[in-house]
Amino acid sequence: MRYGALLAIIAAIIAAFVYAASDKRQPVSAQDFVNLQQGDVIQQGFRRAHANGFCVSGEFIASGALAEYSSATVFQTGRHPFIGRFSVAGNNPTAPDVKAPVRSLALTLLPDSAAQWRTAMNTPPVLPVGTPEKFYQQLQAIKNNTIAEFFAAHPESAAFLQWRASYQPTQSYATEQYHSINAFYLINNAGQQQAVRWAAVPSAASETLSSDSQHDSQQEPAVTDSLQQELFTRLAQGPVTFDLVFTLATANDNASDATVLWPATNPQRIAGQLVITAANEQKGHQCDALNFDPLVLPAGIQPSEDPILRARAAAYAESHRRRAREVLLESLTGNNSAKGAGDE
Amino acid sequence: MNKPQVYPIAMRLVHWLMAALILSLLFVGLSMVSSLGPWQYTLLQWHKIAGVVALFAVLLRVALRLSSRTPALPNAIPKWQQAIAKLTHLAFYALLLLMPLSGYLMQNAAGRPLSVFGVSLPSIIATDLAWYGAFRELHAWLSIALILLIILHISAALYHGLIRRDGVLRSMIKH
Numbered sequence: 453m454r455y456g457a458l459l460a461i462i463a464a465i466i467a468a469f470v471y472a473a474s475d476k477r478q479p480v481s482a483q484d485f486v487n488l489q490q491g492d493v494i495q496q497g498f499r500r501a502h503a504n505g506f507c508v509s510g511e512f513i514a515s516g517a518l519a520e521y522s523s524a525t526v527f528q529t530g531r532h533p534f535i536g537r538f539s540v541a542g543n544n545p546t547a548p549d550v551k552a553p554v555r556s557l558a559l560t561l562l563p564d565s566a567a568q569w570r571t572a573m574n575t576p577p578v579l580p581v582g583t584p585e586k587f588y589q590q591l592q593a594i595k596n597n598t599i600a601e602f603f604a605a606h607p608e609s610a611a612f613l614q615w616r617a618s619y620q621p622t623q624s625y626a627t628e629q630y631h632s633i634n635a636f637y638l639i640n641n642a643g644q645q646q647a648v649r650w651a652a653v654p655s656a657a658s659e660t661l662s663s664d665s666q667h668d669s670q671q672e673p674a675v676t677d678s679l680q681q682e683l684f685t686r687l688a689q690g691p692v693t694f695d696l697v698f699t700l701a702t703a704n705d706n707a708s709d710a711t712v713l714w715p716a717t718n719p720q721r722i723a724g725q726l727v728i729t730a731a732n733e734q735k736g737h738q739c740d741a742l743n744f745d746p747l748v749l750p751a752g753i754q755p756s757e758d759p760i761l762r763a764r765a766a767a768y769a770e771s772h773r774r775r776a777r778e779v780l781l782e783s784l785t786g787n788n789s790a791k792g793a794g795d796e
Numbered sequence: 797m798n799k800p801q802v803y804p805i806a807m808r809l810v811h812w813l814m815a816a817l818i819l820s821l822l823f824v825g826l827s828m829v830s831s832l833g834p835w836q837y838t839l840l841q842w843h844k845i846a847g848v849v850a851l852f853a854v855l856l857r858v859a860l861r862l863s864s865r866t867p868a869l870p871n872a873i874p875k876w877q878q879a880i881a882k883l884t885h886l887a888f889y890a891l892l893l894l895m896p897l898s899g900y901l902m903q904n905a906a907g908r909p910l911s912v913f914g915v916s917l918p919s920i921i922a923t924d925l926a927w928y929g930a931f932r933e934l935h936a937w938l939s940i941a942l943i944l945l946i947i948l949h950i951s952a953a954l955y956h957g958l959i960r961r962d963g964v965l966r967s968m969i970k971h
């Protein structure tokens with residue numbers, strides 16, 4: 453009897469731990485997501501998403517225009533250093549960058565400060581779907597070649613599809629516009645909050661990519677890093693700059709739904725200028741060690757309740773853990789196979 | 797030396813407060829690393845703050861342990877069991893220090909800022925992917941060791957309390 457009670461208590465404790473540790477409690481776990489993203493061939497030591505990319509660094513020259521909305525240091529007038537990373541979507545670090553449907557800019561501003569701010573931005577201004585579970589199904593549909601049916605079954609993808617139809621990729625990372633997509637709240641000294649989205653808007657004039665370089669051209673096979681080489685060459689001529697433009701939500705906008713575009717009439721503020729002055733291969737450079745988790749926010753910025761935004765931290769952490777473990781094992785065993793094309 | 801029957805009140809209090817803190821850290825830690833849910837962000841913030849609090853609690857506990865007179869195990873308990881009890885207690889202190897330390901250093905190596913109750917904590921090591929990997933794996937594997945130890949500890953305590961009824965469990969509860 454007393455043995456029975458003892459065994460029952462121990463069994464209950466073990467069951468509770470096993471349940472908490474199981475990633476099968478939810479329809480899609482961070483591990484499931486990263487398993488799907490990384491694909492069938494694991495690229496040791498690389499990000500499971502946006503694997504093809506490189507590091508940049510520079511300064512953000514804050515205009516002070518956002519200081520009335522947010523107490524964050526990064527918005528107070530002045531020059532704030534950042535580490536960044538340009539990349540394209542996809543899990544293959546050697547896939548031709550110019551062919552990727554999505555390009556990205558990720559930033560870690562004020563990297564050595566308690567007021568650090570991270571953001572990871574993409575070229576589309578909206579998402580096709582609004583929850584991580586549906587996003588997972590979308591990736592499955594891409595893999596299974598049923599994406600047309602998927603979009604048809606998800607009318608909320610209309611704004612995304614409209615953007616995609618009108619989007620013309622340019623010939624440079626420097627001439628794309630990169631969006632936060634998800635909304636955040638700015639909090640000022642008085643504690644007032646304002647929902648916002650932001651975008652890095654290029655200063656350089658763009659030239660649209662010739663359709664040849666995007667699609668398989670007979671003469672010249674696309675290379676892994678033609679966009680990367682273009683940016684390195686461009687930087688040799690001088691800095692690459694973007695305005696960081698904030699769009700303020702009005703009472704009609706829903707901060708939790710990234711599938712809907714906010715009206716073009718919403719008020720905008722230019723928080724400052726991003727001045728990129730240096731670029732490096734990713735391997736062996738600072739941005740490689742960072743996980744551009746968009747929920748690393750300073751006082752003065754808070755996440756919205758957008759379920760996609762909230763889902764990002766755990767997935768980025770799982771990808772970060774996997775590649776860090778591989779780099780650790782490689783450094784312990786002295787095996788260089790994981791270093792790949794980006795190595796010096 | 798004349799040993800007391802029960803642990804001093806300060807140690808009993810710290811023991812049970814810490815038990816609650818460590819168990820919640822473990823459950824929150826395990827759940828948050830797989831969850832894509834909207835509360836993951838809040839749990840992670842809580843986990844880091846509570847984890848740093850746990851570090852100070854363990855240091856306090858070690859200081860208390862070294863400065864208090866603690867009850868001896870009953871003589872009826874075989875020597876080998878007494879040795880194992882000592883060993884698991886030592887392992888507890890080691891793991892309870894290594895868990896928050898690996899968590900802290902993992903944040904440093906990831907280049908992430910860390911603040912607790914508005915106080916920004918210093919970065920002890922530089923941002924580095926391989927070091928992040930080392931502390932991230934340590935944090936996970938040590939947590940499994942800690943869970944196994946806790947199960948062993950609770951089993952032994954209940955064995956004394958329910959089966960042997962020899963006062964060992966009472967020594968951490970009350971007179």
Ligand code: HEM
Nearest residue numbers: 499501502537556558572573574632633743744767771772
């Ligand atoms: C549930 C939704 C999402 C999931 C699960 C997800 C997952 C991931 C993962 C696993 C990584 C690799 C992280 C690393 O190893 O450091 C990544 C990188 C990235 N993601 Fe997402 N993502 C999501 C939504 C988004 C959205 C909405 C955006 C754009 C606003 C975005 C932009 C990026 C960018 C720019 C990177 C590359 C960051 C870098 O350069 O390191 N992601 N994502």
Ligand code: HEM
Nearest residue numbers: 769821822825826829844847848850895896899900936939
């Ligand atoms: C006694 C103290 C602590 C305990 C018992 C504990 C326990 C845990 C556990 C069980 C996990 C899940 C590991 C896994 O399954 O992979 C975890 C994850 C984590 N812990 Fe702790 N922890 C403690 C202290 C800390 C501290 C002090 C910090 C940082 C300041 C911290 C930061 C983290 C982070 C960031 C993760 C998630 C990592 C990721 O998502 O990749 N922990 N913790």
